[in-house]
Amino acid sequence: MELRHLRYFQALAETLNFTRAAERLHIAQPPLSRQIQQLEEELGVALLDRGRPLRLTEAGRFFHEHSRTLLEQLGKVCDNTRRIGSGEKAWLGIGFAPSTLYGVLPDLIRRLRSDAGLELGLSEMTTLQQVEALKAGRIDVGFGRIHINDPAIQQEVLTLDPLVAALPAGHPLLPGPVSLTDLAQEPFVLYPGNPRPSYADHVLSLFAAYGLQIEVAQWTNELQTAIGLVAAGIGITLVPASVQVLHRVDIGYAKLQEAQATSPIIISRRVGDASPALTHCLALIEELAEGHIG
Amino acid sequence: MELRHLRYFQALAETLNFTRAAERLHIAQPPLSRQIQQLEEELGVALLDRGRPLRLTEAGRFFHEHSRTLLEQLGKVCDNTRRIGSGEKAWLGIGFAPSTLYGVLPDLIRRLRSDAGLELGLSEMTTLQQVEALKAGRIDVGFGRIHINDPAIQQEVLTLDPLVAALPAGHPLLPGPVSLTDLAQEPFVLYPGNPRPSYADHVLSLFAAYGLQIEVAQWTNELQTAIGLVAAGIGITLVPASVQVLHRVDIGYAKLQEAQATSPIIISRRVGDASPALTHCLALIEELAEGHIG
DNA sequence: CTAGCACGATACCCGCAAGGTATCGACTAC
DNA sequence: GTAGTCGATACCTTGCGGGTATCGTGCTAG
Secondary structure (H helix, E strand, C coil): CCHHHHHHHHHHHHHCCHHHHHHHCCCCHHHHHHHHHHHHHHHCCCCEECCCCCEECHHHHHHHHHHHHHHHHHHHHHHHHHHHHCCCCEEEEEEECHHHHHCCHHHHHHHHHCCCCEEEEEEECCHHHHHHHHHHCCCCEEEECCCCCCCCEEEEEEEEEEEEEEEECCCCCCCCCECHHHHCCCEEEECCCCCCCCHHHHHHHHHHHCCCCCEEEEECCCHHHHHHHHHCCCCEEEEEHHHHHCCCCCEEEEEECCCCCEEEEEEEEECCCCCHHHHHHHHHHHHHHHHHHC | CCHHHHHHHHHHHHHCCHHHHHHHCCCCHHHHHHHHHHHHHHHCCCCEECCCCCEECHHHHHHHHHHHHHHHHHHHHHHHHHHHHCCCCEEEEEEECHHHHHCCHHHHHHHHHCCCCEEEEEEECCHHHHHHHHHHCCCCEEEECCCCCCCCEEEEEEEEEEEEEEEECCCCCCCCCECHHHHCCCEEEECCCCCCCCHHHHHHHHHHHCCCCCEEEEECCCHHHHHHHHHCCCCEEEEEHHHHHCCCCCEEEEEECCCCCEEEEEEEEECCCCCHHHHHHHHHHHHHHHHHHC
16 A cells, blocks of 8 residues: 555545546546555455445545545654754654653653654653663653663663552551561562563662562562552552552552662663753753752 | 655664665665655655664654654554444544534543444534535534535434523623523624524524624634633623533623523434444434433 | 436556666775 | 675666546436
């Protein structure tokens, strides 16, 4: 299938007349017939009722509606690409680990969005994937939670989120505060299971630093799932404090006694990247961070 | 531009290597080079940094990101078109006049959406456009506010919304109830100005039925604008009661003494259209209407 | 009922551009 | 410097998109 097919079908669906559609497309009528036949064949679906008067089938109406919006979107993408290429606009690719979405990131994104000269590209990815994406140029900045050593990547700690324990509602340790020693007695739900290294390793090493070892009752790949399993009583888990915005009646959060039990939000970027968009973004981050503290 | 260009650029952006991308596309490397050059020429933008290692430019990253989602969307559209064509799914095109969105329509849409075997197509259009779209097969059912005589179209009144007066905050006629005679003393903001016949004619004929004539201080094309002008003190207007969900501190609504001053929500459909999706939709509407009354 | 016509499908030809092969040239790495 | 990697260029081939001519069919007017 080619865009030609979409464009031709578009014209045909609007005029419902092969001859006039062909005129509008500045081609003769027979080639149009052929292209439409090809399209129908490739889809394996009749898009038109060939009776008089010509009518779209149900599938045809659906395809018409959606291919139109696709073509419009493509037009906009091309436009914006030209603008970015001519320096009229800038583009900033942002990679983020899911858990960073509960903290300052939404605010940052909102502010960057309000900048008319800036187009944002957001992709959810692990810190490890961020490093790859940075090197490949797919993103310009990443927000993650773990340290990774790579000579081409520069990392900075943005904030230190205190960790809190997520416990099923009615758990005896609630409302806290609790100690790591107490928590180590409980079965854990840890995430993400892969790829490693991950936030899970950060949690494990935290306990190890206190000479503690925890039993992992269940591995999951996502925070949301982990929280669900905690609610179901499978175990407990540690989450960054910002995750507490997830209110659930079947979950309680408890502060930790150990103030140094934290999870960082880490900004990754290419070493030596001094593009204006990135600089602007970093300046905005600085500003937001100061606002938070002050 | 053709889909070929997008697909090729996609592969290239992912591998960042002409030779390997060409392999993946099952073509030789030189044609790939040419197609990419064409794409860049058409966009008038460099998408690649031709140094070693190969890198995407900022515009290239943007185009990569967005063309990927476009291609994915296209894939889904084709899939769903096939499903609809094979009868596995149904499609229902709905046209609606903007003001009907404040009433039962959202609830109906929500329920129809929850039906996995049904794809919805929503288009905002005037009642007049609905008639054309029904005949052309672009939609299967329309929700509007005015009667139109057309032998191919069947119309039924779904509900009769009482009309209420929209007045600027602090207006002496507030909080009502008010009579049409009182209102006829005030300048009016009426909408939509075109195309005619429209809801405005319904309002005019309502006053005419009581032997009253109103002065139209301002015509607008949209309800939102009209409300804004009312708030600005240009005049007053009559709106269906369901519009009152638009709370504004600078607008007050007053009931009318004349209970027969109503605006209908009118369902339009093709005469003799007995498709399962439409039947299902109409049954659901019936159900919702009963729930409203009971 | 039939002649006329409107309109889409079919048949067939032409030219162009997409794809292939061979090769060059530039940058990298040792 | 030299070998190797990889994209660009040159040139050929061919498949396919588009054109013209014509057919077939179903609506319509009388």
